Amino acid sequence: MSTEKKRNKKKNRTIMRSVILLLLVAAIGYTIYNSVTADEVEVLRVGDAAPDFTLTDLDGETHKLSDYKGQGVFLNFWGTWCEPCIKEMPAMASQYDVYEDQGVQILAVNIAQSNFEVETFARQYGLDFPIVIDRDKSVMTAYNIRPLPTTMLVNPQGEIQRIVTGEMTEQDIAGFMEEIKPE
Amino acid sequence: MDKLICKCGHENPPGTVLCESCGRPLNEQEQNMKLADMRYEGTARRSQTYNKSIIDKIWNFFSSVKVGVGIIIVLLIAAALGTILPQKQYVPATTDAAIEAYYTDIYGSVGTVYHALGFHDLYNSFWFIGLVGMLAISLIIASLDRFVPLYKSLKNQRVLRHSSFMRKQRILAEGPGDADTLKKAEEKLTDLKYKVSTDKNGLLAEKGRFSRWGPYVNHIGLIIFLFGVMLRMMPGFYVDETLWIREGETRAIPDAPGYVLESKGFTLETYTGEGEEEKFGEAIDRVGTVAKNYQTDVVLYKIPEGALPGDTADMEMVEEHAIRVNQPFKFDGYALYQMDFQQDELKTMSFALQNKETGESRGDLTIDLVNPETNYELEDGSVVELLGYYPDFSGFENGEPQTATPLPKNPGFLVKMTTPDTPDGETSFITIQNTVEPLGDNDYKLAFQGVETRDASGLTVRKDRTLPILGLGGLIFMIGVAQGMYFNHRRFWIQQQEDGSILLAGHTNKNWFGLKKDLDQVTDHASLPAYRDQQEDMEAQEKREGEQLT
Numbered sequence: 001m002s003t004e005k006k007r008n009k010k011k012n013r014t015i016m017r018s019v020i021l022l023l024l025v026a027a028i029g030y031t032i033y034n035s036v037t038a039d040e041v042e043v044l045r046v047g048d049a050a051p052d053f054t055l056t057d058l059d060g061e062t063h064k065l066s067d068y069k070g071q072g073v074f075l076n077f078w079g080t081w082c083e084p085c086i087k088e089m090p091a092m093a094s095q096y097d098v099y100e101d102q103g104v105q106i107l108a109v110n111i112a113q114s115n116f117e118v119e120t121f122a123r124q125y126g127l128d129f130p131i132v133i134d135r136d137k138s139v140m141t142a143y144n145i146r147p148l149p150t151t152m153l154v155n156p157q158g159e160i161q162r163i164v165t166g167e168m169t170e171q172d173i174a175g176f177m178e179e180i181k182p183e
Numbered sequence: 184m185d186k187l188i189c190k191c192g193h194e195n196p197p198g199t200v201l202c203e204s205c206g207r208p209l210n211e212q213e214q215n216m217k218l219a220d221m222r223y224e225g226t227a228r229r230s231q232t233y234n235k236s237i238i239d240k241i242w243n244f245f246s247s248v249k250v251g252v253g254i255i256i257v258l259l260i261a262a263a264l265g266t267i268l269p270q271k272q273y274v275p276a277t278t279d280a281a282i283e284a285y286y287t288d289i290y291g292s293v294g295t296v297y298h299a300l301g302f303h304d305l306y307n308s309f310w311f312i313g314l315v316g317m318l319a320i321s322l323i324i325a326s327l328d329r330f331v332p333l334y335k336s337l338k339n340q341r342v343l344r345h346s347s348f349m350r351k352q353r354i355l356a357e358g359p360g361d362a363d364t365l366k367k368a369e370e371k372l373t374d375l376k377y378k379v380s381t382d383k384n385g386l387l388a389e390k391g392r393f394s395r396w397g398p399y400v401n402h403i404g405l406i407i408f409l410f411g412v413m414l415r416m417m418p419g420f421y422v423d424e425t426l427w428i429r430e431g432e433t434r435a436i437p438d439a440p441g442y443v444l445e446s447k448g449f450t451l452e453t454y455t456g457e458g459e460e461e462k463f464g465e466a467i468d469r470v471g472t473v474a475k476n477y478q479t480d481v482v483l484y485k486i487p488e489g490a491l492p493g494d495t496a497d498m499e500m501v502e503e504h505a506i507r508v509n510q511p512f513k514f515d516g517y518a519l520y521q522m523d524f525q526q527d528e529l530k531t532m533s534f535a536l537q538n539k540e541t542g543e544s545r546g547d548l549t550i551d552l553v554n555p556e557t558n559y560e561l562e563d564g565s566v567v568e569l570l571g572y573y574p575d576f577s578g579f580e581n582g583e584p585q586t587a588t589p590l591p592k593n594p595g596f597l598v599k600m601t602t603p604d605t606p607d608g609e610t611s612f613i614t615i616q617n618t619v620e621p622l623g624d625n626d627y628k629l630a631f632q633g634v635e636t637r638d639a640s641g642l643t644v645r646k647d648r649t650l651p652i653l654g655l656g657g658l659i660f661m662i663g664v665a666q667g668m669y670f671n672h673r674r675f676w677i678q679q680q681e682d683g684s685i686l687l688a689g690h691t692n693k694n695w696f697g698l699k700k701d702l703d704q705v706t707d708h709a710s711l712p713a714y715r716d717q718q719e720d721m722e723a724q725e726k727r728e729g730e731q732l733t
Contacts, residue, residue, distance in 0.1 A: 054493050141440075
């Protein structure tokens with residue numbers, strides 16, 4: 001066998017081995033990536049399109065997420081039993097007054113509670129943004145919400161800009177609304 | 184490294200132990216051995232021969248069986264350690280922070296380290312998956328490195344081997360032969376279903392070569408199996424969720440987009456011990472009750488194509504079904520299992536509006552704890568107005584009643600009672616054990632009358648698209664095991680020397696007894712010289728030597 005042939009064979013082998021190793025490493029890497037990110041939000045990640053939904057608010061008005069395209073949507077999942085949810089509500093209300101005119105909408109999605117509880121709560125805290133009730137938890141399921149409160153910040157293009165789990169301060173809320181404000 | 188050129192003139196790849204062509208031993212170590220190492224036909228394992236670039240080094244690392252076994256041992260140790268403290272799904276905490284705190288609180292610094300290293304969620308920890316992945320790499324590369332040269336060498340076998348090769352085989356016969364010995368041997372071997380090829384003065388008889396591929400076939404099965412396990416981590420392939428649903432509730436099924444479930448009711452039946460069930464009498468006497476059936480009656484709905492989550496107006500009923508233990512409700516690749524239940528959760532509470540002094544009642548009211556109304560109108564224009572409802576009252580914070588959960592476990596009501604006697608209304612805060620009258624003494628009270636309850640069903644939602652892949656992997660694995668275990672690769676080399684004497688060698692990868700039985704028949708038929716088993720001879724000699732020493 002000539003030395004050139006030999007060299008070629010060696011080169012081919014190295015390429016072959018590199019390809020096999022690379023494929024295997026990529027498969028393992030992808031698996032690890034999936035298992036590590038699965039814990040937080042299984043289906044949704046920042047940058048994904050926010051799943052569309054339609055829910056009815058306390059006044060019987062229907063809110064469809066895609067109708068707010070062009071506006072930022074501050075999508076807050078909450079319940080009256082969740083302490084941090086209650087705490088951040090007044091701050092959301094006061095920031096809503098500031099940002100409503102700048103094209104940021106708040107949709108507060110209550111998780112399957114009764115009209116009475118939600119209405120009483122809204123009246124008590126003087127909340128004037130739309131509060132919708134997810135009666136069969138289908139929106140909660142579609143967004144794979146685990147801990148409450150969770151806030152999905154949807155930008156004017158309808159993509160998820162940020163996912164916030166846990167309580168937000170008024171300063172946080174203002175900052176987030178600034179992020180999703182249309183230009 | 185250079186090619187090894189055998190005395191017969193054949194060029195062997197570096198690392199070869201036995202010449203690929205004639206079978207002569209190629210290194211000193213092999214020359215000094217009494218019996219040839221036939222495991223890979225004396226071929227060079229490709230990985231051992233080149234050790235140049237970094238790629239080759241990585242390749243060689245994974246090609247080593249020692250490394251593969253090492254990875255298996257590390258995995259076993261890790262899995263064993265993972266059983267020392269409970270895994271995270273068995274820990275009474277839900278959020279990540281709470282789980283971390285739980286390990287520290289209960290198990291101290293050991294728990295902290297355990298959690299930090301990912302042992303609390305072992306099968307999902309990145310290093311465990313990484314190790315399983317390395318095992319897969321090792322399986323693939325080690326198999327490739329052995330299979331390819333072995334396949335080539337068995338495919339290009341020569342009939343005539345050098346006498347040094349033949350004399351190093353375990354089964355050996357030498358002695359005089361007749362003119363028709365080879366012919367008769369060929370006859371008998373063909374009879375015994377051997378594939379016989381001849382060349383000049385020799386023959387090679389071979390049977391069951393495919394048994395040599397058994398280990399590689401079962402490695403393919405394992406790799407397919409691991410691939411199936413890997414797919415489970417991809418979204419959409421594997422679902423294992425819990426759905427708690429109460430009687431009368433309608434809930435979206437987690438991870439089953441478009442499907443909604445309604446619970447019609449939960450039933451727990453027990454054996455009565457009478458009539459046909461008399462045989463259970465003894466058991467019932469011993470343990471109290473014996474469950475006969477756990478059942479949730481459900482209705483499955485589907486949201487029409489294109490409809491959005493939350494849009495339940497056009498839901499279509501798919502099917503009514505009774506889910507029982509071990510009899511899951513299967514639809515569209517999903518299965519709903521009856522797993523758990525909770526009986527007698529509060530559903531409604533009834534009260535009578537009573538005058539405290541006279542005990543006279545102004546009528547009864549029933550509050551639906553799932554969906555309470557605001558006003559309850561009673562006799563004579565008396566009204567009870569619900570001002571606040573706290574389904575799981577947990578105390579006051581800044582004077583405000585709080586609820587710990589959305590479930591009516593410990594309902595608290597803030598009510599305003601108006602009667603013709605008390606037209607301005609009286610305010611009362613009522614919980615199960617206690618009534619508080621925050622704005623002074625009242626004339627009227629809500630006297631507790633009774634409750635209605637409902638049951639909750641714990642269902643498991645499962646979907647597993649990887650099962651066919653896992654099944655296929657398992658099947659191929661078993662085929663490979665059977666192939667390697669129950670079949671043997673048997674070979675005989677026979678040569679007739681110029682002086683008419685016969686040289687015979689035999690080899691099998693397992694079951695030497697079977698090989699000898701075949702050879703006995705051939706020896707009878709073709710009057711071959713008697714054979715001996717060189718390994719048994721060696722063992723017998725060692726034993727004798729050992730006895731002499733003692």
